[in-house]
Amino acid sequence: MTTxxxxxxxxxxxxxxLLRDVAGGTEVLLQLRRGTGFMDGHWAAAAAGHxxxxxTADGAARREAREEIGVEVGExxxxxxxxxxxxxxxxxxxxxxxxxxxxWRGEPSLQEPDKxxxxxxxxxxxxxxxxxxxxxxxxxxxxxxxxxxxxxxTTFGFxxxxxxxxx
Numbered sequence: 001m002t003t004x005x006x007x008x009x010x011x012x013x014x015x016x017x018l019l020r021d022v023a024g025g026t027e028v029l030l031q032l033r034r035g036t037g038f039m040d041g042h043w044a045a046a047a048a049g050h051x052x053x054x055x056t057a058d059g060a061a062r063r064e065a066r067e068e069i070g071v072e073v074g075e076x077x078x079x080x081x082x083x084x085x086x087x088x089x090x091x092x093x094x095x096x097x098x099x100x101x102x103x104w105r106g107e108p109s110l111q112e113p114d115k116x117x118x119x120x121x122x123x124x125x126x127x128x129x130x131x132x133x134x135x136x137x138x139x140x141x142x143x144x145x146x147x148x149x150x151x152x153x154t155t156f157g158f159x160x161x162x163x164x165x166x167x
Contacts, residue, residue, distance in 0.1 A: 010093050012051040014060035015138070016073060017100040017145070018108060025125040028142065029108055030134070031068070032117040044135045045098075046108060046119060057097035065104070069119065070111045074103025079145065084137050084156040098141050 018029040029046040033039050047068045051060040058076060065073045079098040110116050122130050124146050127139075134142065137156040144150040 010095050012057060012060075013048060013094065013096045014051055014057045014064060015045040015048040015096060015098045015141075016061045016065050016076070017045055017079070017098070017142070018047075018065075018069075018071075018073075018104060019100050019102050019124070020121070021102070024123060026123075027121040028124045028145075029069075029119060030122055030131065031110075031119050032131070033115070033135075034117045035114050039135045042133050042135045043120070043122075043131045044138055051097075058099070061097070061099045068111055068116070069108040071104040071106040071108050073101045074105070076101050078152075080141060080150050080152055080154045082137060082141065082154045082156055083158075085158055096137070100145070 020027050020029075030043040031046045033042050033044050047061070047065040049060065049064040049068070051057050052063075055063070061076055062073055065071050076099040079100050082094075082096040082098065084094045084096065108119060110119060120131060124142065127143055127146050130139070130142070140154070140156055141150065144154070
């Protein structure tokens with residue numbers, strides 16, 4: 001998407017992965033998307049959404065956790081900032097800020113049942129056992145969390161050909 005001055009408009013979003021330790025390892029809370037018009041039928045972070053005008057990514061993550069799953073998160077750990085596109089499709093560019101937390105008040109529950117078909121705790125240690133399908137760019141971050149090595153800046157959906165054309 002471009003503006004009248006021809007520059008890209010970047011759409012920011014914030015994601016929160018709630019993590020908990022159980023006897024078998026670490027679990028992540030995922031939600032099944034529905035009725036949103038984007039990736040419906042896919043599993044995704046339990047709380048995520050656009051950063052609103054005048055809001056920080058951290059503030060958006062906290063707001064989304066309250067609005068979507070009814071919890072007040074404690075300390076947020078920054079995971080990565082992801083720049084993404086859909087490989088040449090004429091969509092707006094995205095910058096996603098991923099956070100995780102192991103601290104929250106309240107029991108996670110669906111607050112927007114028209115936008116989600118359910119919540120599920122899933123073993124992070126068994127990526128092949130995650131429910132299928134998971135939103136692809138989120139699965140990419142979950143795989144990095146599982147491996148224990150997440151770069152502070154990541155990209156998704158870019159190809160070398162696309163990048164050379166844009167230079």
